[in-house]
Amino acid sequence: MRGLVVNLLGVLALISVAGCGGGGATSGKPTVVATTTMIADAARIVGGHDVEVISIMREGEDPHTYDVKPRDATRIADADLVLMNGLHLEATLGSIVDNNAGERAVRLAEQPGIDPIRGEGGASAAPDPHGWMDVRIFIRYVEGVRDALIEMDPAHTEGYKDRAAAYLAELEMLDTWVREQIETIPADRRVMISSHDAFGYYGRAYGIEVHGVAGISTDQQVQARHIGDLEDLVRERGIRAVFGETSVRDALNNQINQIAANTDAVVSDAKLYSDSLGAEGSPGGTYIGMMRHNTRTIVEALRGAE
Numbered sequence: 001m002r003g004l005v006v007n008l009l010g011v012l013a014l015i016s017v018a019g020c021g022g023g024g025a026t027s028g029k030p031t032v033v034a035t036t037t038m039i040a041d042a043a044r045i046v047g048g049h050d051v052e053v054i055s056i057m058r059e060g061e062d063p064h065t066y067d068v069k070p071r072d073a074t075r076i077a078d079a080d081l082v083l084m085n086g087l088h089l090e091a092t093l094g095s096i097v098d099n100n101a102g103e104r105a106v107r108l109a110e111q112p113g114i115d116p117i118r119g120e121g122g123a124s125a126a127p128d129p130h131g132w133m134d135v136r137i138f139i140r141y142v143e144g145v146r147d148a149l150i151e152m153d154p155a156h157t158e159g160y161k162d163r164a165a166a167y168l169a170e171l172e173m174l175d176t177w178v179r180e181q182i183e184t185i186p187a188d189r190r191v192m193i194s195s196h197d198a199f200g201y202y203g204r205a206y207g208i209e210v211h212g213v214a215g216i217s218t219d220q221q222v223q224a225r226h227i228g229d230l231e232d233l234v235r236e237r238g239i240r241a242v243f244g245e246t247s248v249r250d251a252l253n254n255q256i257n258q259i260a261a262n263t264d265a266v267v268s269d270a271k272l273y274s275d276s277l278g279a280e281g282s283p284g285g286t287y288i289g290m291m292r293h294n295t296r297t298i299v300e301a302l303r304g305a306e
């Protein structure tokens with residue numbers, strides 16, 4: 001019995017240590033929890049030295065199928081602000097946020113001014129959550145991050161505004177650059193196939209037709225007939241290259257390999273960053289780096305020799 005009490009006390013001590021894990025407890029700064037790596041990047045840039053940012057997901061993790069950790073609920077409950085994508089991107093984390101963050105959660109893709117893409121079924125169809133792929137929509141995300149930080153911590157309004165303004169100017173230039181790059185691909189070659197439908201907003205914004213092995217989530221089974229249809233598309237349109245993605249399960253990238261094996265297309269050497277940034281210091285280690293890497297990869301693979 002005594003052993004049990006001691007063990008219980010030990011467990012309680014561990015729980016309370018975990019409860020103090022938030023950066024705010026050690027630095028005195030507000031703690032901002034971001035779900036995805038793209039959102040964490042924006043929060044770190046706009047928050048600067050005034051906040052501690054914790055990213056729930058690490059580089060390369062797939063938000064659609066994220067495996068919730070016991071510490072996530074504690075981090076979300078302890079956070080001063082929770083920044084997430086919304087539109088059901090964070091399928092497994094959604095209820096954890098609902099139960100632990102309440103009003104302190106901001107769903108950046110669900111803000112006014114963002115026109116979601118919906119599949120067949122119109123207004124009743126699930127909206128596509130991958131809004132960050134259109135830099136103009138990501139600009140709305142960053143404005144939402146700025147406004148949420150100011151509301152949470154008005155004493156540092158000036159810093160949040162200044163850092164956001166500098167970053168937004170960079171994003172404006174990025175948006176122009178991506179558009180100019182895609183325009184260098186001959187119009188009849190502006191069609192791409194990747195592991196899942198993460199590039200719908202990219203395609204809509206920059207004028208490229210996009211197709212995925214899987215749909216707008218990575219957790220669905222893929223029909224063999226769909227792969228056959230994609231192979232027909234490659235043959236009919238003379239598509240030169242198809243693309244794997246860094247954050248999806250291997251089975252989906254293997255199907256990209258299969259499409260190439262059965263057609264004249266090649267698999268692009270470089271994978272695309274879709275739902276996660278790359279490791280720090282890698283080409284996709286920041287949001288801007290991710291968009292530049294993806295665009296260069298797509299243009300080089302599809303444009304071919306002039």
Ligand SMILES: [Zn+2]
Nearest residue numbers: 198216217275
């Ligand atoms: Zn996705």
